[in-house]
Each structure stands twice: as C-alpha cells, then as structure tokens.
Amino acid sequence: MNILLLSLILCLAIFSLIAKDLLHSIIALSAISILSALLFTFLKAPDVAITEAAVGVGVSTIIYVWAIRHTKRKDEEK
C-alpha cells in the first residue's frame, strides 16, 4: 500500500514539471499533498496528516493560483 502511493506521487511529480499549462502543474501539486496526507494516516501520524492536508491543499494552492493570475498562464518553452 505504501509502495503504490509512493509510485503515484512520483508519477504526479514528474508530470507537474513537464506540463505546458501551469494550472495543470498546480493541480498535480495539490494532488501530491492529498496523497501524502493519506500516506501519513497509514503510517500512524495523525497530527502531520491534518497539517499537510490543511496547508498543502488550502493555503499553498491559493497562493500559486494568485501568482499565475497576475503573470502568464502558459509556459512557452522553445
């Protein structure tokens, strides 16, 4: 179970760095936070799970979306 969640986190991490649309990268980062919170619950750490879920999905995603809104949304890489 731990190995399955960790390999999903690795695939999402690679996807978030090579996506052309920055909104897709932000949604992948938020999904990494939720899967990490699930993994912390399986590893018997409830305090860290609540903190990672509240901070990684709530505050961090809002700040990234604000930063994209005031700059460009597409990543034009040649």
Add this chain to the structure above:
Amino acid sequence: MLIERVLIFLIFITGFIGLISMKNIIKKIIGLNLLNSAVVLLFILEASRIGDKAPILNDKIQNIVDPIPQALMLTAIVIGVCVTALSLAMSVRLYKTTGSLDITIIKERLENEY
C-alpha cells in the same frame, strides 16, 4: 523496505532536477516544494518502523511509534509554506518589472536597464 526509500530518493532527485534545469521561475518553485515534501516523507517513514500504534496515550496502549520526528516535521511544513509564499510574491514583482517569466530573458533585460 528498501523500495520505499529508493522511491523517496527518486522524488528528491526529480525536485532537484526541476530546481536547476527548468527555465520558468514558477517551475523552479514547484521543484523546491517537491524537495520539502520528499524530506518530510522520509522522516515519517523512518519513525513508523519501531512501533504500531499512533502516539495518543491511553490506559491500554502498549507500543507507540516514535513521536519526535512528527513534532519536528510540523515545523518543517509550516516553514515550507512560508518560503513558497515569499518567493512567489518576489517572482510576480519580477514579472511586473521585466515582462517575462523566463530567467534568461529576465537576466538580459535587467542588464540592459541597470
């Protein structure tokens, strides 16, 4: 047990390669976030090996996990979000000054102005 550590090491290397080789500033900050997440995962994984119950004490609980790395990782997560917020504010300020998010274009525009 070795496979989980190797997967966490691969997440660390992915974050590090994203930090040094991407041209967009926002992708560099995403790489920094991935580095933080990998280190937190490694500590909590190592702390859960020596017991099998969550560290909430009761009359009948016998064999708890190690609670010290969990207390340290709470601080690490909060400081990670502080660094992310401040660096994203600075990158928006750079965009308003030079008009681009690409670090090579930013470097030559800043050299031409000052």
Add this chain to the structure above:
Amino acid sequence: MKKTSFFKIFLTTFIISLAVLPIILSNKSWPTLARDYLFNQAFNETGASNTVSSIYLGYRLMDTLGETLVLLVAITGTMSILLNLHKQTLESVETESSLSPEKRPQNALRTNLVEVVASKLGPIILLFGLYVMLYGHISPGGGFQGGVIVASAIVFLALGTEVKTKLTNSVVLSRIEAFSFISLILVTTYVVFFTDGFFSSIATDSPFVSASIIILLNIIIGLKVGTSLAVMIIAMMGGQHAH
C-alpha cells in the same frame, strides 16, 4: 548548447546523489531510547495525552516560538510586496476578483453557486476549526492545525456575499493578530521568570484542570496563525477596502 547543459545537470545530480546515498542504504536500526522515556514520563510531566503536543509545546517550546516568528516575518514581507503591486496597477486592471458587489456583472469567475455554497459552509468550518484548536491536548490537532482551518473558514465567509460580518474586515483581523502575538510573549515571559519553567500550571489549585499551559498556548497560537493567513489571502483577492 543543449549538450553542455545536459552534462552539467548530470554531473550535479551525480554529486548530490553521492551525498544522499548513505542515508538510503544504511542498515542501522532506529534507536528507541527517546520513545521509551516519553511513553513513561510525558503524561506525568506535562499533563497532555497527545505526545506530539507535549513535545512541541512542552519540551521544545523555543522551537515553536522561533517558527511563529518566521511566519510573522514571511507574511509581513509578502504583504508589503503585495500592497505595492496593487497600488501600481489599480487603474489598469478591471479587478476581476474583487469583493465589492457592484463589479459582479462583469465577472465570469464568481457565479451564484460559489457564493451561496461558500456562505453556507463558512460557519460550520469555523466551528470545526475552533474544536480542533481547543482539543489539541487529548486528540490529534492543536494550535497550527486549528489556525489554518480557521483561516480557510474566514476566506469562505469573504467569498460569499450574503453574510454581513465584521470577521472579514482587515482592521479587526489585524488587531486580533497583534493582541495574540503580544499575549504570547507575555505568557512565555511570565512562565519562564515567575514560575518553575514550562511544565507548571497556571491554575495551581484546581483539580480538574491539568495541562492548562498547553491549552492556553494552543488558543493563542491558533488565533495568531489563523488571522494572519486570512489577512494575507483577503489582500490577495483585492478586498482589503471592501468594508
């Protein structure tokens, strides 16, 4: 150009992985001395059933004070860059995500669905955040966790427009934040200099209140973290002059 930069990236990654690899391949067992000591002594010394709370609010309170200070400095820096940014571009942007109601017909991002759902869910999440903050010593939770949930609840209340409350006013929130930071400094100074350290209890002769320092510190830290994050996010959405 591509070939030399590929070589440099490979060389740097190789050196970093040589530095990290002994951690991955080591076979030493994790020491159990700290876990045994905490299992026997943490409840008698601090009075909290949640062992993680008794570590970061009892044995290592100085680290928590340093972390609160880092949060304060980071949010101050972000707010100062933010307010200069919005002052420059206030004439040219049509403020698509502002919170004032007369700009709403031009705005395609905030529909009626978002506003009605957010205004109905806001008070429930606020109640849940206060519960997580107050019960931090006997169940998972505590100051930081409850504070972030309270910040999310205040952002929900600011997004819905059928709620008329002073809780989304930036002046009120920053006064609560300043008051809780000053009281944090006063409480820790009183505890260090006038009683016997971080393990004492404020109500000295009440038999049913144990761990009273931990409950007080949870409330103060939760209020500080929650209100400062809420002020920053409301300023990001452009609504600090809405009331």
